[in-house]
Amino acid sequence: MQCICGASILADDKFCEECGTPLTASKPPTAIDKCEKCGAGIDSEGYCCQCGFRQEPPVHDWLEVIINSQLAGVSDRGLKHSRNEDFLALQQLNDSQPNILVVCDGVSSSEKPDLAAKTAAETTCLALANAWEIGENSASAIKSAFATALANVCNISYRNSGDLEPPSTTIVAAIVQEGIATIGWLGDSRAYWISAHSHQQLTQDDSWLTEVVAAGKISEAEARLSPKAHAITRWLGADAVEDAVPSIVKFTIPDSGYLILCSDGLWNYTLDAAHLANLVQRSPDRDAIGISRTLVEFARNCGGHDNITVAVLCL
Amino acid sequence: MSHQFKAEVFQNQYLPQGAREVDAIMTITVEKGDSGVATGHNGRLFGIICDTSGSMGGDKIHAAKDAMIKIVNLLPEDAHFFIVTGAGKANVVFPVSPATTEKKQEAIAAIKSTLANGGTLMSTWLAQALTQFKKMPSAVRQALLLTDGQNDDSDEKSLKKVLLECEGVFQCDCRGVGTDWRVAQLQEIASKLLGTTDIIPSAAMIESDFRAILEKAMSKNVSDVALRLWTPQGAKVLFCKQVSPDIVDLTHRHKPVKPQMVDYPTGAWGSNESRDYHFCIEVNPGNIGDEMLAGRASLVYTLNGTETKVAEARILATWTDDEAKSTKIDRRVAHYTGQAELAQSIQEGLEARARNDIELATAKLGKAVKLAHESGNEATAKLLKTVVEIEDAPTGTVRLKREVAKEDAMALETRSTKTTRIAKSPN
Numbered sequence: 179m180q181c182i183c184g185a186s187i188l189a190d191d192k193f194c195e196e197c198g199t200p201l202t203a204s205k206p207p208t209a210i211d212k213c214e215k216c217g218a219g220i221d222s223e224g225y226c227c228q229c230g231f232r233q234e235p236p237v238h239d240w241l242e243v244i245i246n247s248q249l250a251g252v253s254d255r256g257l258k259h260s261r262n263e264d265f266l267a268l269q270q271l272n273d274s275q276p277n278i279l280v281v282c283d284g285v286s287s288s289e290k291p292d293l294a295a296k297t298a299a300e301t302t303c304l305a306l307a308n309a310w311e312i313g314e315n316s317a318s319a320i321k322s323a324f325a326t327a328l329a330n331v332c333n334i335s336y337r338n339s340g341d342l343e344p345p346s347t348t349i350v351a352a353i354v355q356e357g358i359a360t361i362g363w364l365g366d367s368r369a370y371w372i373s374a375h376s377h378q379q380l381t382q383d384d385s386w387l388t389e390v391v392a393a394g395k396i397s398e399a400e401a402r403l404s405p406k407a408h409a410i411t412r413w414l415g416a417d418a419v420e421d422a423v424p425s426i427v428k429f430t431i432p433d434s435g436y437l438i439l440c441s442d443g444l445w446n447y448t449l450d451a452a453h454l455a456n457l458v459q460r461s462p463d464r465d466a467i468g469i470s471r472t473l474v475e476f477a478r479n480c481g482g483h484d485n486i487t488v489a490v491l492c493l
Numbered sequence: 494m495s496h497q498f499k500a501e502v503f504q505n506q507y508l509p510q511g512a513r514e515v516d517a518i519m520t521i522t523v524e525k526g527d528s529g530v531a532t533g534h535n536g537r538l539f540g541i542i543c544d545t546s547g548s549m550g551g552d553k554i555h556a557a558k559d560a561m562i563k564i565v566n567l568l569p570e571d572a573h574f575f576i577v578t579g580a581g582k583a584n585v586v587f588p589v590s591p592a593t594t595e596k597k598q599e600a601i602a603a604i605k606s607t608l609a610n611g612g613t614l615m616s617t618w619l620a621q622a623l624t625q626f627k628k629m630p631s632a633v634r635q636a637l638l639l640t641d642g643q644n645d646d647s648d649e650k651s652l653k654k655v656l657l658e659c660e661g662v663f664q665c666d667c668r669g670v671g672t673d674w675r676v677a678q679l680q681e682i683a684s685k686l687l688g689t690t691d692i693i694p695s696a697a698m699i700e701s702d703f704r705a706i707l708e709k710a711m712s713k714n715v716s717d718v719a720l721r722l723w724t725p726q727g728a729k730v731l732f733c734k735q736v737s738p739d740i741v742d743l744t745h746r747h748k749p750v751k752p753q754m755v756d757y758p759t760g761a762w763g764s765n766e767s768r769d770y771h772f773c774i775e776v777n778p779g780n781i782g783d784e785m786l787a788g789r790a791s792l793v794y795t796l797n798g799t800e801t802k803v804a805e806a807r808i809l810a811t812w813t814d815d816e817a818k819s820t821k822i823d824r825r826v827a828h829y830t831g832q833a834e835l836a837q838s839i840q841e842g843l844e845a846r847a848r849n850d851i852e853l854a855t856a857k858l859g860k861a862v863k864l865a866h867e868s869g870n871e872a873t874a875k876l877l878k879t880v881v882e883i884e885d886a887p888t889g890t891v892r893l894k895r896e897v898a899k900e901d902a903m904a905l906e907t908r909s910t911k912t913t914r915i916a917k918s919p920n
Contacts (some may be wrong), residue, residue: 216726223807225786228753230725230776232784260507260784260811287817341821 242467243268243489249277250466251489252474256443257482264441264487265295267303271310276355278306279489283367283441285346285413289336294345297334298414301327302351316353317426320362324349324414324424332416346415349424350381350439354491357431362424364412366442367487370451373435377455380429384412408442431493436469443486444477466490496715496764497524498792500804503825506811507818508778514731515774515787517808518825522767523715535797537572538589538629539710540622540636540663546580548642549609553670556696557639560703561604567707568592573632575625576600579618580611589628615644615682616651619659626663631797633716633761634663636686637706639699641670644678656685661717664688664760666706669907670696672899676906684741687760690907694900712763715794718803719756720770723789726753729775733757736829737769740836740910756793769914771829776810785810825915828868832912835864835873839909843902846880846893855881855893863889870913876905 213220218228225232239261241253245268255262263284270277282299284291305326309319327349334345348365359380361369366383382388386409387401401407412421431437436458448454454473461472470488477486504517541564543557561576568574569592576587586607587600618638626634644652659665665686667679670693683690693702720743724730735741747755759768776787788808793800813819842857858881865874866886874886879901881891 223786226725228726230728230786231779232786258782258814260782260813 241266242470244467245270245277247465247467248492249279249490250470251279251281251439251487252467252470253487254443254474254478254482254485256485257478259483259485261292262485263291263295264443264485265292265299266439266487266489267299268489269303269307271307276310276353277491278303278310278351278353279437279439279491280306280349280351281367281439281441281487281489282350282414283348283365283443283485283487285343285348285410285415288343288346288415289338290334290345291347293334294331294347294415297330297345298327298347298349301330302349306351306353310353316355316358316360317362317428319353320351320360320424320426323351324362324364324422328414328419328422331414332419344416346413346417348410348441349414352437352439352491354431354437354493359429359431359437360426361429362426364414364422364424365410366408368440368442368445370438370440370454371429371431371435372438372451372455372458373433374459375433376435377451379451380427382425383410384425385410434493436466437491437493438469438473439489440473441485441487443482443484444473444488446484447477447480464492466492495525496762496803498522498762498804499524500790500792500806502790502806502808503823504808505818505821505823505826506784506809507813507815507821508810509816509819510781510812510814511778512812512819513775513778515772515776515808515810516823516826516830517772517774517788518736518823518829519770519772519790519806519808520767521770521792521804523762523764525764535631536629536633537569537711537713538626538632538634538663539568539572539574539707540625540634541574541576542618542622542636542638542665543576543578543607544580544613544618544638544640544642545578545584545607545609545611546613546642547610548613548673552696553641554607554609556699557670558604558607560699562601563700564703564707565592565597565600565604567704568597569711570594572711573629574600575622576604577618577621577625578607579613579615579621580609581614581617582611583617583621585621585625589625613640613642613645614648614651615640616648616655619652619655619665619682622665623655623659623662626659630662633713635710635713635761636663636665636688637703637710638665638667638679638682639670640667640674640679642673643675652682656682660685661758666690666710668693668699668702668706669903670699672903676903680907687741687758689739692900692903692907694904709763712766713761714763716761717796718759718762718792718794720759721750721754721756721791721793721802722747722772723754723791724774725776725785725787727777728753728787730755731773731775732771733773734771734833735759735768736771736832737767737912737914739912740833743770759792769825769829771826771833772808774808779810779812781812781814783812828915829912831864831868832870835861835868835870836909836912838864839873839877839905843880843906846902851893855891858893859889859891861889862886862891868913870911872911872913873905873909876901876908880905 213226216229239255244250251266267280280299282295284295305323348367350363350367352361366385369380473488575589590596666688667683732744743757787810791805838861845854884890
């Protein structure tokens with residue numbers, strides 16, 4: 179047997195060892211009622227009554243949002259982190275459009291990053307929908323939605339233990355209507371355009387890596403190896419209120435294809451936009467949820483070192 | 494009446510691969526309130542146990558008698574009390590009675606006729622007190638034992654036996670007057686009976702100390718509270734200590750409830766009381782990404798044979814390969830680890846000093862000075878100054894004092910387990 183990339187595969191392979199494409203339809207992990215380690219019962223909080231190991235994945239370990247076959251997304255804990263600190267929110271205002279996509283990645287070194295991500299994603303999605311309905315233009319709608327999200331993130335109560343920052347998150351949000359995608363962001367969660375004819379990264383990370391590469395100091399490949407590669411320079415949080423000015427781009431959708439928003443848990447494992455396009459083209463399922471699952475499975479298969487979130491709009 | 498118990502756990506739950514030890518500090522606070530668990534007790538019983546052996550003659554017995562009379566007068570009317578005096582054998586001077594005006598007068602008359610003579614067999618005193626306490630098993634039961642001398646060596650075995658019988662029946666604070674008593678001896682009684690030990694350097698100071706003890710005893714209103722700990726199968730509790738307001742090692746005081754579950758005694762609790770406990774649990778390590786419930790600690794109180802759970806908190810363990818997470822030590826765990834080390838350095842320093850091992854005593858007490866300074870434990874720092882000349886506290890550079898009053902060394906020894914609390918936030 180052969181994978182679509184040409185590498186040979188065995189009948190019971192779950193992934194192509196060459197390109198990482200999943201070879202089986204992926205399903206979200208299901209809850210279990212017996213301890214995987216010792217077989218004893220599970221208490222109401224999800225811990226084994228006997229050996230104490232936690233069984234049931236926390237609520238947002240695997241989050242799927244399916245609006246329709248065109249708009250969907252997946253957020254997964256990954257394999258190494260103990261909880262999912264990413265979140266996503268999607269909305270389609272009416273049958274014709276516009277579509278709203280938001281992906282947030284809570285900053286691990288802050289307090290309650292999971293709650294920051296959830297709050298920011300949900301608030302932004304709702305605020306964008308409201309702004310749109312009162313006729314605000316898309317760029318100012320994104321600015322005001324981020325401001326509302328920031329206010330809500332600042333209101334999260336947390337225990338100031340001294341060594342952690344206040345609740346913080348990255349955010350990337352897109353409003354898509356009549357062939358134009360308006361995208362705003364803070365931090366290093368990204369948006370990509372992928373089609374049969376073209377592919378490109380639409381956002382520029384607010385990160386140390388982007389800054390040094392843009393300044394021509396070192397190559398991206400070298401920069402990625404630095405411990406500072408994931409240091410972000412902008413985010414949504416109480417300690418960065420002054421700097422929370424989003425970058426905004428407008429992108430005219432050239433043909434049919436996919437708008438993809440994702441956290442670094444996915445893009446870390448991609449070489450570039452072409453690699454991502456390759457993965458999308460090889461997905462066994464062509465609808466939005468199928469592609470989202472394919473990309474999440476790819477990142478898990480590569481090691482799943484971080485939380486992975488993908489939102490897909492098929493156009 | 495209703496009391497709100499709150500339990501909070503402070504820990505770094507992240508462990509590196511293969512690590513087995515989980516440290517956690519649990520803070521328990523009680524507040525009086527309208528909501529929360531309805532608690533109650535069937536009265537309060539306060540026992541006075543006073544040494545009347547020959548050595549108490551003169552000033553001491555006068556001061557002790559005056560102080561006992563003051564205590565009796567101070568007892569609230571809804572409390573019950575009794576008085577046991579002891580020498581070579583014990584004497585129930587006044588049996589369990591309500592603290593009415595009439596009964597107080599009778600008790601005072603009985604106190605006045607007390608004489609001091611005979612040896613010291615503390616086991617007999619405690620055995621008599623035990624008989625009295627058994628008359629009111631549902632009351633909040635607390636005692637105060639006052640002595641000035643050492644227990645007779647022949648009593649060692651009997652004392653151990655009677656302490657086992659008294660454990661859980663009543664709590665007992667111990668006070669030593671002067672400097673002829675032995676710290677370790679009173680500490681053994683007090684710690685077994687969940688009480689405190691302290692020195693009253695001169696007879697004149699007995700009264701104010703008694704007043705403070707009675708006030709504290711009368712503030713207790715939830716009796717017989719146990720700290721219940723569930724641990725996963727295969728786990729081992731390396732230690733369980735009360736670490737604030739003072740250090741009380743409860744590790745070997747556990748009573749099994751059922752498999753994987755033990756109770757540690759905590760005695761009676763008063764309103765607005767707050768204590769910290771330090772658990773160190775060894776568990777079977779998990780894989781990276783695994784989360785484990787390493788312990789579930791709850792407070793359980795028993796009234797008229799019915800158990801009620803009043804607070805609960807979880808101790809967690811999560812294995813991670815993220816070193817930034819696993820190498821962090823929780824501030825409170827670090828603080829109390831330091832306080833335990835401080836107490837131990839003082840004990841070892843004083844022991845070395847008693848053996849004339851000047852070098853070791855200087856090193857240990859110097860380390861204690863440094864630790865007390867770092868943690869802001871001013872009370873202990875002040876006591877250390879009575880034993881050593883401090884040249885530089887931050888580095889723990891000290892010289893042993895040549896002349897040290899015996900009472901100062903004993904005060905340091907008895908109070909070395911008093912800890913200071915960590916500030917709520919470094920900001």
